[in-house]
Amino acid sequence: MKSYGFVPSDDREIGKTATADGCIPARVTEVHRELYKVISMHGECNARLKGTFYKEDIKSDDFPAVGDFVLLKYNESGDSQIAKVYPRKSKFSRPDNSGHNVRYVKTVLEQVVAANFDYVFILASLNHDFNINRILRYITVAWESGGTPVVLLTKADLVHDFSEQLRMVQEQAIGVDVVVVSALTGLGLSELSKYMKPASTIVFLGSSGVGKSTMVNALAGEEIMTVNTIREDDSKGRHTTTHRQLIMLKNGVMIIDTPGMRELGMWEVQDGLSETFADIKELIGQCRFSDCSHNNEPGCAILQAIENGTLSRSRYRNYLRLKGEAKFTEDKAAYLRSKKEFGKKINKELRKRRISL
Numbered sequence: 184m185k186s187y188g189f190v191p192s193d194d195r196e197i198g199k200t201a202t203a204d205g206c207i208p209a210r211v212t213e214v215h216r217e218l219y220k221v222i223s224m225h226g227e228c229n230a231r232l233k234g235t236f237y238k239e240d241i242k243s244d245d246f247p248a249v250g251d252f253v254l255l256k257y258n259e260s261g262d263s264q265i266a267k268v269y270p271r272k273s274k275f276s277r278p279d280n281s282g283h284n285v286r287y288v289k290t291v292l293e294q295v296v297a298a299n300f301d302y303v304f305i306l307a308s309l310n311h312d313f314n315i316n317r318i319l320r321y322i323t324v325a326w327e328s329g330g331t332p333v334v335l336l337t338k339a340d341l342v343h344d345f346s347e348q349l350r351m352v353q354e355q356a357i358g359v360d361v362v363v364v365s366a367l368t369g370l371g372l373s374e375l376s377k378y379m380k381p382a383s384t385i386v387f388l389g390s391s392g393v394g395k396s397t398m399v400n401a402l403a404g405e406e407i408m409t410v411n412t413i414r415e416d417d418s419k420g421r422h423t424t425t426h427r428q429l430i431m432l433k434n435g436v437m438i439i440d441t442p443g444m445r446e447l448g449m450w451e452v453q454d455g456l457s458e459t460f461a462d463i464k465e466l467i468g469q470c471r472f473s474d475c476s477h478n479n480e481p482g483c484a485i486l487q488a489i490e491n492g493t494l495s496r497s498r499y500r501n502y503l504r505l506k507g508e509a510k511f512t513e514d515k516a517a518y519l520r521s522k523k524e525f526g527k528k529i530n531k532e533l534r535k536r537r538i539s540l
C-alpha cells in the first residue's frame with residue numbers, strides 16, 4: 184500500500200494495528216451509490232460498508248470518499264467490507280442536501296468528495312475568462328483543504344503575451360507556485376515534474392474547458408481521460424467522468440477526478456482565507472485600534488500600506504469580497520447544522536413513539 188501513499192504509522196492513529204482483527208489497509212478508488220471500489224494488497228475489489236456506518240451518530244463526513252485509506256475486511260469470494268476510515272490529511276467537501284431516505288439526517292451537512300491528496304492543481308485558461316478572483320478563491324479553498332496549491336495557467340499557445348496575467352497572479356498568489364503551461368506544445372510540463380512523485384496524489388480544480396482532462400493526459404503520457412473537442416469560441420467542454428475516481432498513472436502518481444470537485448464552492452473557507460491573505464491579516468494586527476474598520480481611523484496599517492503602495496487597493500478589495508462570501512457560507516453551515524440537530528430530535532421522538540405504540 185506504500186505505493187498508494189499509505190503510511191503504516193497511520194495505524195496508530197486508528198487505535199489498533201491494521202491486521203489485528205483480520206483487517207488490511209486499502210485505498211478507495213471509486214464511490215458509487217452503495218458500492219465502493221478499493222485497492223489493497225490483493226488488488227482491486229468491490230466493498231460495502233459495515234453496518235456500524237449506519238448508526239445514528241455517524242456523521243456524513245465519516246463515510247468513505249475517493250482517496251480515503253480504510254480498514255478492509257477482505258473477502259476473496261464476494262464483496263469485502265469497509266470497517267473504518269483512517270483520519271484524513273486533506274479533504275475537499277461540499278454541502279450535501281441530497282436527503283437520502285434511510286440516513287437523511289446524516290447526509291445533510293457535509294460530503295467529502297476527495298481525500299488524502301498532496302497537491303491541488305488549480306487550472307485557469309489564459310485565453311478565455313481569465314479571472315484573478317476565481318483563482319484566489321480556488322487557492323483559498325485549496326489551503327483550507329490541507330493540500331498544497333499550484334496554479335497552472337493553461338493554453339499558453341493560444342495567447343501572444345501572457346506576461347501581464349502571470350505578473351498579476353504571482354503578485355497576488357503569495358507563496359504559491361505559478362506555472363505557465365501548454366498541453367499542446369509541452370511548455371511548462373517539465374516544471375511540474377517536481378510534483379509528480381510516485382505515491383503522491385494530485386487533484387485538479389478549475390472551470391469547465393480550462394483543459395483539466397487534457398493536462399491529466401499530458402502528464403500521464405497516455406489518454407486516460409476522454410477530451411471532447413469543444414468550440415474554442417465559447418470555452419465549453421464536457422468529458423465523460425460520471426463517477427468519482429482515483430487513477431494510478433504509470434509513473435506512480437495518482438490523480439483524483441470527481442464530478443463533485445467540479446461543483447466545489449466556498450464551503451468552509453475561513454482558514455484558507457487567512458493563508459491567502461496572510462499579509463493583510465498581519466497589517467490588520469498592526470492597526471492602532473483593535474476594532475479598526477480601516478476606513479478613516481488614525482494609525483490604520485491597511486490605509487497606510489495602500490497609501491505607500493505596499494498593498495494594492497485591488498488586493499484589499501479582493502480580500503473584502505472573499506471575506507464576504509466566506510461569511511455567507513459560514514452562515515449557511517450554521518443553518519445546516521441547526522437543521523441537522525432538528526432532524527435528529529425529530530428522529531429520536533419518532534422512535535420513542537414507535538416504541539411506546
Ligand SMILES: Nc1nc2c(ncn2[C@@H]2O[C@H](COP(=O)(O)OP(=O)(O)OP(=O)(O)O)[C@@H](O)[C@H]2O)c(=O)[nH]1
Nearest residue numbers: 338365366367391392393394395396397413420422
Ligand atoms: N490550444 C490548446 N488547447 C487546449 C489545451 N489544453 C486543452 N485544450 C483544449 O481545450 C478544450 C477543453 O479541454 P478539456 O481538457 O476537456 O478541459 P476540462 O477542463 O477537462 O473541461 P471539463 O471536462 O468540462 O471540466 C479541448 O478542446 C482541448 O483540446 C492547450 O494547452 N492548448
Ligand SMILES: [Zn+2]
Nearest residue numbers: 470475477483
Ligand atoms: Zn485599520
